[in-house]
Amino acid sequence: MEQVSVNRAFGGEQGVYRHASTATGTDMVFSVFVPPHEPGAKLPVLWYLSGLTCTHANVTEKGEFRRLCAELGLIFVAPDTSPRGPDVPDDAEGAYDFGLGAGFYVDADQPPFDKNYRMWSYVTEELPALIASHFPVDHTRQSIMGHSMGGHGALTVALRHPERFKSVSAFAPIVAPSQVPWGEKALSGYLGSDRAAWRKHDAVALIQDGARVPAMLVDQGAADPFLEKELRPELLREACDAVGIDLTLNLREGYDHSYYFISTFMDDHLRWHAERLNFLHS
Amino acid sequence: MEQVSVNRAFGGEQGVYRHASTATGTDMVFSVFVPPHEPGAKLPVLWYLSGLTCTHANVTEKGEFRRLCAELGLIFVAPDTSPRGPDVPDDAEGAYDFGLGAGFYVDADQPPFDKNYRMWSYVTEELPALIASHFPVDHTRQSIMGHSMGGHGALTVALRHPERFKSVSAFAPIVAPSQVPWGEKALSGYLGSDRAAWRKHDAVALIQDGARVPAMLVDQGAADPFLEKELRPELLREACDAVGIDLTLNLREGYDHSYYFISTFMDDHLRWHAERLNFLHS
Numbered sequence: 001m002e003q004v005s006v007n008r009a010f011g012g013e014q015g016v017y018r019h020a021s022t023a024t025g026t027d028m029v030f031s032v033f034v035p036p037h038e039p040g041a042k043l044p045v046l047w048y049l050s051g052l053t054c055t056h057a058n059v060t061e062k063g064e065f066r067r068l069c070a071e072l073g074l075i076f077v078a079p080d081t082s083p084r085g086p087d088v089p090d091d092a093e094g095a096y097d098f099g100l101g102a103g104f105y106v107d108a109d110q111p112p113f114d115k116n117y118r119m120w121s122y123v124t125e126e127l128p129a130l131i132a133s134h135f136p137v138d139h140t141r142q143s144i145m146g147h148s149m150g151g152h153g154a155l156t157v158a159l160r161h162p163e164r165f166k167s168v169s170a171f172a173p174i175v176a177p178s179q180v181p182w183g184e185k186a187l188s189g190y191l192g193s194d195r196a197a198w199r200k201h202d203a204v205a206l207i208q209d210g211a212r213v214p215a216m217l218v219d220q221g222a223a224d225p226f227l228e229k230e231l232r233p234e235l236l237r238e239a240c241d242a243v244g245i246d247l248t249l250n251l252r253e254g255y256d257h258s259y260y261f262i263s264t265f266m267d268d269h270l271r272w273h274a275e276r277l278n279f280l281h282s
Numbered sequence: 283m284e285q286v287s288v289n290r291a292f293g294g295e296q297g298v299y300r301h302a303s304t305a306t307g308t309d310m311v312f313s314v315f316v317p318p319h320e321p322g323a324k325l326p327v328l329w330y331l332s333g334l335t336c337t338h339a340n341v342t343e344k345g346e347f348r349r350l351c352a353e354l355g356l357i358f359v360a361p362d363t364s365p366r367g368p369d370v371p372d373d374a375e376g377a378y379d380f381g382l383g384a385g386f387y388v389d390a391d392q393p394p395f396d397k398n399y400r401m402w403s404y405v406t407e408e409l410p411a412l413i414a415s416h417f418p419v420d421h422t423r424q425s426i427m428g429h430s431m432g433g434h435g436a437l438t439v440a441l442r443h444p445e446r447f448k449s450v451s452a453f454a455p456i457v458a459p460s461q462v463p464w465g466e467k468a469l470s471g472y473l474g475s476d477r478a479a480w481r482k483h484d485a486v487a488l489i490q491d492g493a494r495v496p497a498m499l500v501d502q503g504a505a506d507p508f509l510e511k512e513l514r515p516e517l518l519r520e521a522c523d524a525v526g527i528d529l530t531l532n533l534r535e536g537y538d539h540s541y542y543f544i545s546t547f548m549d550d551h552l553r554w555h556a557e558r559l560n561f562l563h564s
Contacts, residue, residue: 066546
């Protein structure tokens with residue numbers, strides 16, 4: 001693991017790192033904020049999965065999470081959204097919603113994407129092991145959040161690993177990729193045309209199929225241009241209500257899909273996770 | 283004035299605007315955050331002048347000022363750092379420290395720069411008038427701050443307009459451009475070789491020549507790579523001490539010159555200005 005940069009911020013350290021990933025077969029870059037802490041302390045970790053077109057840098061620069069992570073003592077990890085490099089296959093037309101910057105947190109099994117697009121393994125196995133070996137992480141206290149495509153990632157990862165994550169939240173998540181254009185394109189491209197194989201990468205379908213978490217926090221901008229066609233939080237509302245998952249779904253008047261929206265409500269999400277990381281510790 | 287973008291954030295509006303500037307003879311872009319407020323209210327305004335290579339966008343995206351500006355009720359204005367465009371002359375070698383992105387907040391009188399590089403008039407006259415006519419500003423309550431080259435700008439503007447600004451602060455300012463390489467290059471290029479003409483654009487020289495403000499707040503990273511050669515806060519310390527200006531100069535261990543440093547101490551500066559804007563209102 002190579003340190004790309006490290007900057008002191010809010011009494012802690014904001015680092016950016018690069019490593020050769022076994023999962024993706026490429027170099028991968030990610031960022032980690034480590035808050036100020038006592039020597040030898042092990043800290044809870046909050047995973048943040050980013051949205052279409054993003055790298056680790058978007059939330060690292062614009063997410064406004066460091067002040068409160070420093071106060072709450074949270075490590076904040078932000079992976080990239082896809083493998084990258086000259087040899088990594090991309091969308092045939094170079095569209096933003098498939099291929100580079102659009103890994104959708106699945107392990108592709110369709111050529112030519114199956115070689116590199118293994119973001120599920122990357123964010124659930126390889127990167128957690130790397131983080132655990134290099135940073136002062138208490139692996140019994142992890143939570144996960146994400147934005148848009150990364151909200152989809154956070155919800156599906158949490159639903160399939162309820163033993164690992166104390167809490168899950170999302171900003172403007174894609175809640176039912178099997179039912180919306182972004183998701184149908186990505187899941188068919190990475191996983192093929194058999195829709196049954198998509199269900200374990202669809203939060204609403206996972207809930208319908210029995211996956212459970214005790215609670216979810218979702219913030220959604222009411223002026224988000226992707227709200228009705230791609231995000232459809234009402235489908236998550238229905239799925240959670242049907243089985244008794246405690247979903248807090250906040251529709252925020254006037255807010256869009258940008259980091260201006262995310263940064264506004266970041267503090268709420270960090271406090272929500274910190275409560276569950278610190279007080280629901282089993 | 284044309285609206286480039288507007289995003290809801292922290293209950294207010296973060297806008298970016300473009301206008302044809304008389305001062306610079308070019309289009310100029312700037313950003314304004316207007317916090318939530320009662321209809322008809324007039325709000326104090328905080329000016330933020332940016333550093334070398336920056337546009338309005340750096341602080342707008344990375345400055346982490348909106349949360350507290352919303353709470354304190356401060357309008358936050360961020361101009362660009364130079365005229366821009368294909369017809370605007372630049373540094374002969376395209377260096378980052380002169381020409382585009384490096385206007386140094388002076389009115390150039392040396393050809394070919396005298397036509398466009400009139401950032402002093404722009405930030406002290408033209409843009410304030412534009413802001414006053416389009417935003418709910420209480421012009422009797424203004425403060426100013428800046429970073430690096432923009433810290434130089436903030437200090438010199440405040441020292442020459444003590445009647446206008448309730449307070450001034452800076453992150454890692456160039457305090458004595460006449461005595462450091464960045465400043466010597468810029469002031470000679472824009473103002474010519476007569477060093478007497480530089481003194482009104484040099485905070486330390488202005489203080490030595492009688493300019494006064496009641497107090498200054500400066501934060502400086504101790505790990506800033508430009509500290510000893512370009513910034514030299516000890517010169518401001520000496521100048522202020524010699525004449526009784528109340529300078530709070532915080533040397534911050536481990537911090538560099540980046541927005542990771544600025545965002546860490548932004549809250550301190552915002553509160554410092556808000557105290558003087560709200561309680562020292564004449």
